[in-house]
Amino acid sequence: MSSFRNTHQHNRKKANNGIEVPLLTQWLILFFVLGLSGLFFVYLKNQQHAIGKQTRIIEEQLVGAHAHNDALIAKITGLTSRGALQHKLDEKCLDLVPIPETAIARITMPASSQEGDGMRTASVSLNFK
């Protein structure tokens, strides 16, 4: 009887599917890593979209700042144009004061026939940017 019970117990033990913990752990880790990778992928995509939005906003701000700058430059150009200055002269907001020849101290000699072909002018040539 005792040996029968022992044999029976042994057989039942054999008949049940045993949980193979290492294998299960292996699979769980695999699924966990895959799931985590998927989540990480989604997270990265979201981050990319968020950065893309920020990029677009910054680009718009940059374009706006450029346009604003250009508008201000154009305004300054208009206000300092010859026509505007002439208008200010006519309105007596500005005045031209003649400088007598005796009050002019020349630090460079005037252009003469011996000098090169370049014409010397009152203002300085600007280097082109």
Added chain:
Amino acid sequence: MFRNTSNRIGFVCFLLASLFTFFAFRLVDLQVGGHEKFLKLAAEKHGFKQPIFAQRGAIYDRHGEALAVNVPVRTVTADGTRIKDPAALAHIAAPFLGVKESELLSRLSTKRPYVVIQNGVSELDATAMMNALETAKLQGLYLQEGAQRVYPNGKMLCHVLGFVDHNGHGVDGVEKVFDQALAGRNGYRHVEHDRKGVEIVLYRGQEQPAENGKNITLTIDMGLQAIVEKELDNAMATYHPAGATAVLIDPVTGEILAMASRPNYDPNHFNDATPEQMRNRAITDMYEPGSVFKIVATAGAINEGIVTENTPIFCEYGHFLYGGKILKEASHEAFGEIPVRDVLVHSSNIGAAKIALKMGDDKYYEYVRRFGFGEKTKIQLPGEISGLVNPPSRWDKLTLTRMAMGQSVAATAIQVVMAMSTIANRGKLMMPQLVCKSSDGSVPANSAVRREVVSSAVAEMINGALSDVVSKRGTAIQARVEGYTVAGKTGTAQKINPHGGYLNDRYIVSFAGYLPAENPRLAALVVVDDAHVASSANYGGLVAAPVFSKIGEASARYLDLPMNPAELTSTNKNN
């Protein structure tokens, strides 16, 4: 039908396998076979080619003063599907757009997704409006980028600069000639947007950046241009002519320093201008140059060794019968025998005609062409004409004598000033140059000698005679400039009657000259068309020469040209 279970299972499996096989084939068909088609459909629905607009290049004068610039402007559009409160939107936006609130409200009360509300709204106003709308948490108005061409100096230099049309294409002047270089090239970017129309930056596709237009620097000096414009305005106010033209150049390099015509227009408002105002008379109008043309006969004859500057020419005491017609002096003076140089000094018609007769038809014609008449100067401006010089085969017996005194020939102002510059430049005819440089050097500067018309020795002789023209002995004492030796020649020609012959008491008067005569740095031409003055005073020496004098004096001071002390003394003595 099926006798046992395994057959039924087999049949179901077969059906399922067939179904999935069909799906698989369909999937492959959609993904591979229909790839292009569906990609295109998707691209059309979500993606589009966004243009990146190139900025038009600016135009500067030789010292970097801005002559044509771009001002960013915005086009305000509305999306009717997103407007929830049109009244509130109109109330806030109307002041920024400069329209009535009720008018704006009627335009915003729409369900259309794209309505242009207003063009050309300034960047500052548009930004302020959008900020106000954002604060009020209103949506439905959007901005589109754009640019407007602005000419800060208004009418000044309008004929040289030209203007651009509403599409940004150059229509006239430098804007037209260098349109391609100035315009640049628009870029593009393939973008995708979500269902709200917002770009998905992540899916940006191919991108071609815009290539901005090149900046162009002209040879024009706005300081000198302002002087010329002011004096032309004064001349218009004084003489009330039909038109006037002035050109100022550097005779050594051929650089155009100033160019102006009247009537003129404001390129910022070109829609208001008439064709008459838009014409650059310096290059599109031809006129009989009159006595200025006498330099051709005298310089040519001396250069050919036919005469010297001192060869006596018998001037028939003011009545020269030739070809059955009597040729008279313009001043009704009676000259006997005078040297060739005095033919210029006294502007003798008979003397010039006799010198031309000594040269003969072919040789004289050769020199007319060598001085650049009858051909375009190739200035970098649109619409230039070549003038009118008939070949000797089409001349009658009188043509040679008439051409010698500047009749039976037509020239443009730029041709005349370039011819006068030939004398100032030791006999070398230069190519007129208008463009100094572009930002990448792509617009070629063409400072070049076209040809040597006469030898430097001959040019020096003519220079001496032309200096005497601007003296008490000559016809243009009013062209003198204190402190500088001026050389030049007056021109007075009757206006041509379109129906044949000449118009009585209507003249085109001119003065072409340069200074300082000993080392020319400036050459200028002033042409006044049909001045409203008494016919006895309607001469180049009395109308155009004073304008030249004022331009020359102010320009010499502006450029700080060294004075000639001897000339200063003699001028004071004259005073």
